[in-house]
Amino acid sequence: MAALGARRLLRPGQRWFSETVPGVPSPPASPLYPPLAASITAKSKAAKSRRLQRFNQRVHAAATVEEKLRLYGKLQRPKYMVYPQTFALNADRWYRSFTKTVLVPGMPPRAAAAKSPVAATGTTPEAGRAPEPGAQALGAAEVPQAAKTLEPAAGAAPYLDMGELRSLACDALLQESFYQNKKRPFLYRDQDHTPGPFLTQLVSTLAAFLSSRNPLLAASSLDLNPEVNYYWHHGEEVVVHGHRKGRVDPVRFQIDDNPHLQIRVPKQLPEVVPLESDLGDVPVIDHKPSKLPLFKKQYENKVFIGSKVADPCCYGHTQFHLLPDKLKRERFIRERLEDQIEVVYRSNGIASLFAWTAAQAMYQGFWSEADVTRPFVSQAVVTDGKYFAFFCYQLNTLALTAETIKNNPRKNICWGTDSKPLYDVVEDGSVKGFNDEVLLQLVRFLLNRPKEL
Amino acid sequence: YPLFQRGGPQLRIFRPNFFMLAVRPGVPQPEDTVQFRVSMEMTKVDIRNYLERIYNVPVAAVRTRIQYGANNKRNHRNQRVKKPDYKVAYVQLGQGQTFQFPNLFPEKEQDSETRSFDDFRDKYMEKEKQKQEGDPRRGGVPDWFGL
Numbered sequence: 311m312a313a314l315g316a317r318r319l320l321r322p323g324q325r326w327f328s329e330t331v332p333g334v335p336s337p338p339a340s341p342l343y344p345p346l347a348a349s350i351t352a353k354s355k356a357a358k359s360r361r362l363q364r365f366n367q368r369v370h371a372a373a374t375v376e377e378k379l380r381l382y383g384k385l386q387r388p389k390y391m392v393y394p395q396t397f398a399l400n401a402d403r404w405y406r407s408f409t410k411t412v413l414v415p416g417m418p419p420r421a422a423a424a425k426s427p428v429a430a431t432g433t434t435p436e437a438g439r440a441p442e443p444g445a446q447a448l449g450a451a452e453v454p455q456a457a458k459t460l461e462p463a464a465g466a467a468p469y470l471d472m473g474e475l476r477s478l479a480c481d482a483l484l485q486e487s488f489y490q491n492k493k494r495p496f497l498y499r500d501q502d503h504t505p506g507p508f509l510t511q512l513v514s515t516l517a518a519f520l521s522s523r524n525p526l527l528a529a530s531s532l533d534l535n536p537e538v539n540y541y542w543h544h545g546e547e548v549v550v551h552g553h554r555k556g557r558v559d560p561v562r563f564q565i566d567d568n569p570h571l572q573i574r575v576p577k578q579l580p581e582v583v584p585l586e587s588d589l590g591d592v593p594v595i596d597h598k599p600s601k602l603p604l605f606k607k608q609y610e611n612k613v614f615i616g617s618k619v620a621d622p623c624c625y626g627h628t629q630f631h632l633l634p635d636k637l638k639r640e641r642f643i644r645e646r647l648e649d650q651i652e653v654v655y656r657s658n659g660i661a662s663l664f665a666w667t668a669a670q671a672m673y674q675g676f677w678s679e680a681d682v683t684r685p686f687v688s689q690a691v692v693t694d695g696k697y698f699a700f701f702c703y704q705l706n707t708l709a710l711t712a713e714t715i716k717n718n719p720r721k722n723i724c725w726g727t728d729s730k731p732l733y734d735v736v737e738d739g740s741v742k743g744f745n746d747e748v749l750l751q752l753v754r755f756l757l758n759r760p761k762e763l
Numbered sequence: 764y765p766l767f768q769r770g771g772p773q774l775r776i777f778r779p780n781f782f783m784l785a786v787r788p789g790v791p792q793p794e795d796t797v798q799f800r801v802s803m804e805m806t807k808v809d810i811r812n813y814l815e816r817i818y819n820v821p822v823a824a825v826r827t828r829i830q831y832g833a834n835n836k837r838n839h840r841n842q843r844v845k846k847p848d849y850k851v852a853y854v855q856l857g858q859g860q861t862f863q864f865p866n867l868f869p870e871k872e873q874d875s876e877t878r879s880f881d882d883f884r885d886k887y888m889e890k891e892k893q894k895q896e897g898d899p900r901r902g903g904v905p906d907w908f909g910l
């Protein structure tokens with residue numbers, strides 16, 4: 311009652327002995343209480359999101375890339391092991407859904423200026439390739455100049471000698487399969503016996519031959535049997551049994567891949583299409599990944615491109631994969647699973663390249679909360695010794711976790727060809743039915759370089 | 764019997780207890796996967812041959828596991844009662860075929876007679892229950908005492 315009386319007496323403009331005057335705005339003093347925030351240790355969704363935000367800030371604030379990688383993969387939990395070379399049926403569809411990748415058949419259209427013209431056997435393959443509008447214009451201009459010749463033309467534009475390249479490839483093949491005296495291969499070790507050394511020899515000689523035309527190859531690093539690892543989260547699931555039963559967890563994946571050969575370069579390959587392009591649909595699979603079948607294990611969360619962070623060759627150029635004996639064509643044909651042959655190549659290309667490009671992006675400091683600002687491009691050749699399939703991958707987004715994928719329209723893109731034979735048969739010291747197109751595509755891959763060079 | 768070698772005469776016939784029972788999966792499976800309970804002695808090769816030769820079903824892949832039956836229940840003599848073990852096979856069909864386990868107990872459409880009978884029965888039961896209960900104003904308190 312006394313307070314009511316006191317308030318009635320107070321007029322605007324008059325000062326009371328202790329209260330602030332209503333007409334004047336209150337002075338901007340520091341607030342008496344800290345801002346309201348959720349608890350950190352409570353068992354509630356708000357507390358969990360606050361813990362996640364603190365973790366994200368910690369990773370953002372990490373000083374070096376090594377520290378970021380260490381914090382990113384610090385917490386170990388059971389995760390799905392994704393094998394690029396798998397016999398699981400329709401694995402490439404599942405892998406595309408895990409990595410948010412669009413598969414575009416055929417090779418990407420190349421910018422005409424970046425290609426050096428190739429001698430005449432290049433005309434039919436160039437016309438036959440997946441749409442290359444710019445290259446066709448260039449090809450039509452070059453055809454009258456590129457004569458059907460085996461000698462390189464002396465001039466400003468360097469011509470590639472198909473005969474020379476063909477003889478290099480045939481030499482490597484014959485040396486491994488005909489001239490060298492080898493014992494019979496051990497059981498299920500056929501791939502290490504002949505196609506493995508052939509691939510190594512072919513790539514190293516071709517890279518050395520082409521390094522004069524491609525200065526990027528001269529500064530590159532060729533790894534033999536390197537290791538490529540990547541760890542990521544995608545989607546959410548409820549923990550089924552155990553002491554953490556009932557909690558909502560992200561689905562964790564890990565790829566541990568050992569390509570046969572790998573070329574790493576100090577400068578990044580140019581982007582093929584702009585960052586926000588949409589070239590197709592990503593398959594959506596509602597089932598749990600364990601139905602593929604895919605199995606869980608808990609071990610180190612490793613992110614590795616083949617060399618440590620301090621290496622100057624931190625961008626990827628080309629990977630070469632050799633399919634193991636378990637996945638050879640004859641086995642699929644015997645079990646009447648002919649459509650799965652291509653699936654093997656595609657799943658290997660998609661998974662390995664996703665792991666490599668994503669690890670390269672993490673080496674530059676990007677991660678799922680800090681998405682890539684420029685696309686990362688790499689190439690791969692998957693072979694079983696005779697059949698070659700070519701893949702080109704553009705990583706547009708790393709944000710695949712449940713929160714970051716919601717407003718993310720970007721998709722990763724993979725261009726891939728079907729497997730084609732390089733030769734028909736090797737007998738009596740000569741290679742029958744050599745396919746120049748495959749060699750040409752391989753050479754194109756090796757000659758790929760950024761526009762400045 | 765003489766020892767059998769490959770190519771020799773087959774003098775004995777084996778009749779193993781091979782059976783396969785298609786079951787509804789407990790967790791949702793992909794469209795091309797069928798779940799079976801099979802005899803414990805069957806291998807993946809046996810399952811594939813069984814389906815391909817007897818039923819002409821193209822099989823792409825087979826995966827098996829053995830489900831352990833629990834031994835926790837006790838009978839009236841406090842002896843443990845074991846539920847039997849069984850083998851489960853997940854068969855992925857070839858040639859792009861799919862399979863969905865059918866609904867074995869679909870809800871039948873009721874004709875007007877049964878529907879009116881059901882309504883009449885429900886109303887009668889409600890009236891009986893109302894007679895059993897006491898005065899709702901007493902709030903569930905029994906009426907054998909009081910004024």
